[in-house]
Every structure is written in C-alpha cells, then in structure tokens.
Amino acid sequence: MxxxxxxxxxxxxxxxxxxxSDEPVFQLASGKMSTYYIDCRKVTHSCEGKYVxxxxxxxxxxxxxxxxxxxxxxxxxxVACAVSYAAFIKKNRIASFSIRKEPKGHGLQxxxxxxxxxxARVVIVEDVITTGGSxxxxxxxxxxxxLEVLKVIALVDREEGGKQEVLKHVPDVEALCTRTELINAxxxxxxx
Numbered sequence: 001m002x003x004x005x006x007x008x009x010x011x012x013x014x015x016x017x018x019x020x021s022d023e024p025v026f027q028l029a030s031g032k033m034s035t036y037y038i039d040c041r042k043v044t045h046s047c048e049g050k051y052v053x054x055x056x057x058x059x060x061x062x063x064x065x066x067x068x069x070x071x072x073x074x075x076x077x078x079v080a081c082a083v084s085y086a087a088f089i090k091k092n093r094i095a096s097f098s099i100r101k102e103p104k105g106h107g108l109q110x111x112x113x114x115x116x117x118x119x120a121r122v123v124i125v126e127d128v129i130t131t132g133g134s135x136x137x138x139x140x141x142x143x144x145x146x147l148e149v150l151k152v153i154a155l156v157d158r159e160e161g162g163k164q165e166v167l168k169h170v171p172d173v174e175a176l177c178t179r180t181e182l183i184n185a186x187x188x189x190x191x192x
Contacts, residue, residue: 001056001176009043009052010177010185013156016042016049018182030131038182040127040155044078053079054086056176057125057153058094064150066123068116070097072138075127079155080114083125097122099141111141118146126154129175132162139169156182 019026019037026037043049057069057079070080080096087094097114116122122142126135129152139149149170157163157175166173 001059005052005056006176008048009056009155010181012043012046012049012052013038013040013177013182014185014189016046018186020183020186028130029134036179036183038128038156038158040075041078044075044082044127044155050078050082050085053155053176054082054084057083057123058086058090058092060153060174061094061123061151064123065121066094066150067120068095068097068114068122068147069125070112070114070116070122070138070142071099071125072134072141073098073100075134076125076138079125079127095120099138101137110145112145112147116145116147120147121150122147123150124152124170126152128156128158129154129162129166129173130158130160132165135162135166136169139166 017039021035024033024035026034028034069083070076077098084094084096095115097112097116100111124138129135135152142149151172152166152170154175157178159179163173
C-alpha cells in the first residue's frame with residue numbers, strides 16, 4: 001500500500017468522516033452506542049476520496065485474478081466504482097457490482113446487479129467493518145449468484161471482532177486503516 005495514499009486517506013477520513021464524543025452518543029447499525037462514528041460516504045463520494053481509495057485497493061488486489069469488485073449497497077457502491085475506474089485508467093478491466101439488501105421484487109428479481117457473471121472471481125468491498133454482519137450478508141449473496149469470493153477489503157476496521165467473524169467465511173480480510181490508526185491520528189491532530 002502506497003504510504004502517501006494511506007496518509008492522505010487517513011487525513012480525508014479525519015477531515016470528512018470521523019466524529020468523536022467523550023460520551024457514547026452515536027448509535028451504530030448493531031444498536032450499540034459508541035463514542036465515535038465514521039461516515040465514510042463523505043470520503044467515498046468525494047473526488048479525491050475515489051482517487052485515493054480506488055488506487056489503494058487496486059494495488060492491494062494486483063496479484064489476484066479479480067474480475068469484479070462490489071458489496072452491499074450503499075456503502076460499498078462508490079468504493080467498487082472507484083476501483084473499477086482506477087483499473088480501467090491503468091488498462092485493466094475490473095467490473096463493479098452492487099448487492100441489494102434483499103432481491104428485487106420485480107423484473108429479474110436479482111440481488112446482485114452490475115457487470116458480473118456467474119463464476120466471476122470477485123472481491124467484496126465494505127466501508128466499515130464492525131460486527132461483520134453486513135459483510136457476511138454480501139458474501140453469502142455473492143455466492144448464491146455463483147461468484148467466487150476471493151477476499152474482503154474494508155476501508156476501516158473498527159476492531160470490534162467483525163474481521164474475525166468475516167474470516168470464518170473468506171480466506172482473507174484486509175482493511176485500509178483501523179480504528180486504532182484513526183483514533184491515534186485524531187489525538188495527534190488535536191495536540192497540534
């Protein structure tokens with residue numbers, strides 16, 4: 001991973017996505033209350049964020065024969081698109097796809113949408129891993145569509161056991177940064 005791009009990603013997350021309180025005021029998807037919240041959409045939907053994230057992940061999967069990247073809508077959508085676009089710019093073809101929370105109720109009634117076919121070798125992307133529940137749902141949906149899931153890559157690992165749960169379903173899970181890295185960077189920034 002390019003250290004300059006990672007440094008910039010952490011700066012973007014702190015600037016746009018990371019919220020902290022001394023009291024646990026942020027309710028997570030799991031229902032648990034937390035002293036911090038990471039809204040990655042502020043970064044993943046930004047121009048610079050897409051550039052940074054797309055290039056970091058593309059580098060991370062460069063040794064794999066990956067045909068597509070995707071994950072559970074909506075957090076994974078801009079991440080997958082950023083990787084696909086970065087790949088195309090570098091003369092590589094990696095498609096992107098989205099996984100609906102539930103299969104579509106009409107038309108083809110698909111749960112996986114995008115330029116991906118049965119048998120494709122894929123990487124599941126995620127914005128934040130906490131308990132791993134939504135990531136596991138994405139893995140299971142991808143497999144039901146006949147996709148071969150090689151690994152999972154998250155922007156942030158909250159280090160709350162989710163990575164270990166996801167590892168029960170795939171051979172490899174990586175994060176671009178961890179809660180520890182973000183909190184340390186936040187504290188260092190506050191000192192300045």
